[in-house]
Amino acid sequence: MMTTISTLILIGLVVGAIALGGVAGFLINQSMVDARRKAQNLKADHIISEAKEKAREVEIEAKANALKITQKSEDELNRRRAELSREDDRLQKRREELDVRLEKYEERELRLNKRQSSIDKRANEIDKLYEDIMEELQRVSEMTRDEAREILLEETEKEARADMARIIRQIESEAREKGNTRARELIADAIQRVASEKVAEVTTSLVNLPNEEMKGRIVGRNGRNIRTFEQISGVDVIVDDTPETVTVSCFDSVRREIARRSLQRLVLDGRIHPANIEKIVKEETERMDEDILEAGEQAVYDAGVAGLHVEILKKLGRLKFRTSYGQNQLAHAVETSKIASVIAAELGANVDVAKAGALLHDLGKAMDHNTEGTHAQIGAEFAARYGVNPKVVNIIASHHHEAEQESVEAVIAEAADAISGARPGARREDLEQYIKRLRALETIANNYKGVERSFAIQAGREVRIIVKPEEIDDVEANRMAKNIAQQIEETMQYPGQIRVTVIRESRATEYAK
Structure with missing residues (x-):
């Protein structure tokens, strides 16, 4: 019995100790939480104070920068105003110069108008004088203006055609001389380097x-x-x-x-x-x-x-x-x-x-x-x-x-x-073909208008054509030579080449009585 009571008392003491320990632990824990909260509050207050301090510094710096920018803008504005003022002065001066120049141009235009009126008046007098002279010329020459113009154009055309023929002959002569020289060099070199026999063997039957x-x-x-x-x-x-x-x-x-x-x-x-x-x-x-x-x-x-x-x-x-x-x-x-x-x-x-x-x-x-x-x-x-x-x-x-x-x-x-x-000796032809070729050359030449006579010479390698000078001028003679040469190329077969020469000769004959 005593043992049971002692055990109960002991259990009660243990339970009381545990309860007391729990209360004490709670109190200690509560005090630690309060201390931590105070520390955190203090840290937060410190951070807030630092942030406010930095905000004040940033605000001060921003105000300083804004002040600098404002000052710089004012300086730039003042500079631009000065430049505009100078440009305005320059334009004003330029405007004054243009006004002076315009006045001079107007004065010159007036003088030119006066001179033009004088020139027009003088031109009218010249035209009237020209008409008088033309009327006098027509009366003296007994020809109208159109007739005189036709005669002048004919004479001018003759002179121009003569000059043109001379220039054509000169150009053709120069081109022929240079071309023939170069061609002779090439042909001579080619023939010398080939150096083949003159006449090839003909197959016999x-x-x-x-x-x-x-x-x-x-x-x-x-x-x-x-x-x-x-x-x-x-x-x-x-x-x-x-x-x-x-x-x-x-x-x-x-x-x-x-x-x-x-x-x-x-x-x-x-x-x-x-x-x-x-x-x-x-x-x-x-x-x-x-x-x-x-x-x-x-x-x-x-x-x-x-x-x-x-x-x-x-x-x-x-x-x-x-x-x-x-x-x-x-x-x-x-x-x-x-x-x-x-x-x-x-x-x-x-x-x-x-x-x-x-x-x-x-x-x-x-x-x-x-x-x-x-x-x-x-x-x-x-x-x-x-x-x-x-x-x-x-x-x-x-x-x-x-x-x-x-x-x-x-x-x-x-x-x-x-x-x-x-080339010499390369080809030959029989007598009948040779005679036919000579006749064909003369026939082709004689069919052209204005041809007086024609002769096939140099074994048919040249045809000389004598034309009537009153019907064929120098330009037409050159054209005829080219046309005949082209017709010979197109219609005939022949060895080598054929030279076409057109001869135009003018003769003046008078008799002393």
């Missing part, structure tokens, strides 16, 4: 026989051999009275050459009968194709042109068996290419284009007669078909002015073609 008996063997029994040979080769074999010679005739130079070679082999072999004829002609045809290709390749090599299609080489090689005025066409093409190369190098043009165009310019002459068109046109079309450079195609098409020349290389190729054909 004659076959020499060892004896007259061979003619009978060629003809064969009842003409069997010659008939077979003509049918297979496509040529005409002429066996005439010419001793130990047989003539092979055909418009196709390649077929004629195949026939000539075949006939020579048959003569050397001695076995002339239809089977052997067919065999040899076939072999020579195949060999001719090889020779044509080889000739084309050799020409390309000699000219220094690369990259051409094999079909073009074949057509080019066919020119070996074609001539123009006695000049071998393949040799002419190679020579033209070399000359064009030299001229292009001297003038700074494209040498490769000039060489290729000059080499292929007569490619159309290798086509047979069944192909329609001029040789320049069909040659250009054939070259374009096998991928030739368009500039080279234009050179081929335009070397006879059938198309417009689009490059300086086209002009160079045309000049090289003329040089190759016109």
Whole structure:
């Protein structure tokens, strides 16, 4: 029992101690909170006081800055006012000067008006005097003003035309002298550097026989051999009275050459009968194709042109068996290419284009007669078909002015073609063609109005035309020479060039009685 009471008392004491400790802890905690709050209040008051102090400092500084800005603005305003005042003074002075100048201009205008009135009055007097003089002149000369003007215009026109003709002759003479000098230098250099033979070999159509008996063997029994040979080769074999010679005739130079070679082999072999004829002609045809290709390749090599299609080489090689005025066409093409190369190098043009165009310019002459068109046109079309450079195609098409020349290389190729054909010994023509050309030159000249006589001289390389001086003046004479030269170029074929000279001569004749 006592133990229970003691335990209760002890528990009560513990509970009281705990309660007392809790009250004491609460009081202590409360006091600490109050102290912290006071410290925070003091810190807040301090911060507020510092902020107010800084605000006062900022306010003072702002007022000072505002004062400075206000002072600076007032200074700038005063400066601007001073400048405006000076500008106003300057404008005022300028205005006064302008007023003075305006007064002077008005005074000058008055003087000019007075002078103008005096001039007008004097002009009226001059006009009246001029009319009086004109009336007196008309009365004395017995001509009206319009008649006198017509006479004066006619005389002036004659003098002007004479002066114009003299100036034209002078300019043409100077240009011709300088141009001829430079052209002679280029042409001489080109020809000297090419240095080819003067006359190319002409393909012959004659076959020499060892004896007259061979003619009978060629003809064969009842003409069997010659008939077979003509049918297979496509040529005409002429066996005439010419001793130990047989003539092979055909418009196709390649077929004629195949026939000539075949006939020579048959003569050397001695076995002339239809089977052997067919065999040899076939072999020579195949060999001719090889020779044509080889000739084309050799020409390309000699000219220094690369990259051409094999079909073009074949057509080019066919020119070996074609001539123009006695000049071998393949040799002419190679020579033209070399000359064009030299001229292009001297003038700074494209040498490769000039060489290729000059080499292929007569490619159309290798086509047979069944192909329609001029040789320049069909040659250009054939070259374009096998991928030739368009500039080279234009050179081929335009070397006879059938198309417009689009490059300086086209002009160079045309000049090289003329040089190759016109140089001494390059070409020849028979007597009949020569006479026809002389007559054609004189006919062309005589068809022009005002021509009195014309003469083709110097083997047809010059035509001299004598005109009537009362119908043709100097200007018209120059124009006539150019027109005749152009017509000759367009309507005639000839080697080299033809000089056209128009002669106008005035004569005054009187008789002493």
